[in-house]
Amino acid sequence: LFSLFVLFGCSKTEDGTFYIKVKESPKVKVEILKHNGGSQLKHSEVKQTVQTVLENLDNLNHINQDNLSDLVLETMIVETLVGKSKYDYSSTNYRNYGIVQIRTETAKDVLDWLQRKDSSTYTKVVSLMNPKVSLKQNLLYNVPFSIAICAEYYFRRNANLHLDIQTVESRAKQWKKNYNTYKGLGTEEIYCQRVQNYYNKHRI
DSSP states (O other), rough: OOOOSSSSSEETTTOOOOOOOOTTEEEEEEEEOOOOSOOOOOOHHHHHHHHHHHHHHHTTTTHHHHHHHHHHHHHHHHHHHTEEEEEHHHHHHOOOOTTTTTTTHHHHHHHHHHHOOOOHHHHHTTSOOOTSSHHHHHHBBBBHHHHHHHHHHHHHOOOTTTSSSSSHHHHHHHHHIITTTTTTTTOOHHHHHHHHHHHHTTOO
C-alpha cells in the first residue's frame, strides 16, 4: 500500500480537493486525497478511490468487493451526499466528522480493535493517515482514511457482513442497525430513497 503523503503527481482543484494518480499498468487509478466538504465529488473518482482503498484491506478480502464498495459509497450518499454537505456544521453540532460522518471515539475503537486482531491491516489503515494532523482532522478531510475506517467499522459490528450487504435494502438495514443506530433519525426508507435518487442522477 502506497504512503499517501509521499506524493507523486499530486494536484489541487479550486474547491480544495487534492488528487493523486497512482499508476497501475495498464491503467491509472485516481485517488482523492483530501476534501473539505461543500461540493459533491465526481462519482467515477470517488468510486475508484473507494475501490482502491478497500482492495488493500486484507481482512475484508473475503467480502464481495462490489457489495462492500457499494455499502461505503452509499454511506457517503446518505450521510453527506458524497461531500456536498458542509463538514464543519456537523462537526460543530454533532461531533460527526467528514465524508462518512464518523466520530473520533468510534475511529479510536476501530483502530484499537484492528491493532488487537489484525496488525497487518491496522498498519495499512494507519498508513492512510496524515501523521502531521490529529485524528479529528484526518476524519474531517482525509477521504481514503475515512473510507477505511467506515468499512472496518461495519465489519467490526458484523462479522457476517459478507452475508448481509448483497442488495440496497440489505445495506440499508446494516446502515440503520449499526451505523445510524436507534439513536439516529434516519430510516431504511430514507437510505434507499437517497441512494436511488443519486443513482438515477448519475444513471447507475
